[in-house]
Amino acid sequence: MTNLDTSTPGLLKPTVTAAAMISQATGTAIGNFGENGGSLSLLFDGTTNAGVAGSAVTNSATSGKYFGKTYSGGQSVSKARVYGRNDAGYLNSGTGETVTIELCWKDGAAPNSTASDVTVAGSVSFTEVDTTNMQEITSNTTAPHDHWVLRFSRTGTANAMFAVEGEFYGLPTTNNLSVSSVAFTAATEPTRMKALFRVKEVDTAVAGTDYTFECSRDGGATYTTMALTELYTSASPTAGMRVVEAAETDVSGQPSGTSPRWRFKTLNNKMVELHDAYFYWD
Ligand SMILES: [Ca+2]
Ligand SMILES: [Ca+2]
Secondary structure (H helix, E strand, O other): OOOOEEEOOHHHHHHEEEEOOOOOOEEEEEOOOOOOOOHHHHOOOOOOOOOOOOEEEEEEOOOEEEEEEEEEEOOOOOOEEEEEEEOEEEEOOOOEEEEEEEEEEOOOOOOOOOOOEEEEEEEEEEEOOOOOOEEEEEEOOOOEEEEEEEEEEEEEEEOOOOEEEEEEEEOOEEEEOOOOOOOOOOOOOOOEEEEEEEEEEEOOOOOOOEEEEEEHHHHHHHHOOOOOOEEEEEEOOOOOOEEEEEEEEEOOOOOOOEEEEEEEEOOOOOOOOEEEEEEEEE
16 A cells, blocks of 8 residues: 555545645745835745744735745745734734735736735635734635735724735645555456446546556456546536446466455546445456
C-alpha cells in the first residue's frame, strides 16, 4: 500500500499532502500598507508576533487598503493567513468594530491604488480585538494568478490599519495511490481474470490513464495491466459513480500460482476513489 487513505468508511482513496506556505522570499511585495509607518517588507519577514515596531501601517481610511504579492509567471493560492499587532490587532482606535479582510487576485497590471479592480476569491469578517488574532481566508479558485492581495475594510470611522504578516499557501497535492487486495485462494491455477469496479472520479480522470487495475495469479509477485472500459456513470442513487469493466485478461504467461490478487493505482495526482471491486478468475 502506498498513499492509502482509509479514513472514509466504504472507500479507498489517495492521501493528500496539505498546502505548503509559499516562501516569503518569493514574489514582490505590493500595496499601501507601510505608507504611514513600517514597511511592506515587514509583512513578509517571517515574524508573525510583533507590536508596532514589526507592523506596517496605513493612512486613515475605512477601505481600499491592501497588501500582497506579485508572482511573476502566476501562482495558485489555496488560502492565506494574516496576523495583526499583538498589542493592537488590525485597527487603530479601540476594539469592537467589524473588520473584513478579502483575499483577492488580479492578472496583468498591478492593482490600482485602492485595489478596486481585483477579483475577490474569499473573505473573512470578525470583531476587532487587540491581539494578533490570526485570520485564515480560503480561496475559491485553484487557477494561477499574477497578483494576490489582502484587502482590508472596517465598519467604523476612518483611521489607520495595521498588519504584521501575510502568508499565501499553494495548492494541496493529491498523492498517487497503490493498493492491492489480499491474496485469494483459487482451487485451480487461473488462466484468465476479469473485474468490475466502481470509482468516483473526484477529479476529471480517464480509466487506464489516470488509474489502472491489474491482476496477478502468483500472489502479487507478477501483475498484468487490464484493459479498462468506462461502462456508465450513475446519476442515482450516488451521482458520479462510474462503473468500470476490466476486460478478460490472459494470465497464463504469469509464473505459476493459485493466489489471485488485484491492484488499483491512481496516477497523475488525480483524486479517484475506489468504492468496490468484483474480481473473477477461472
Ligand atoms: Ca512580519
Ligand atoms: Ca485595535
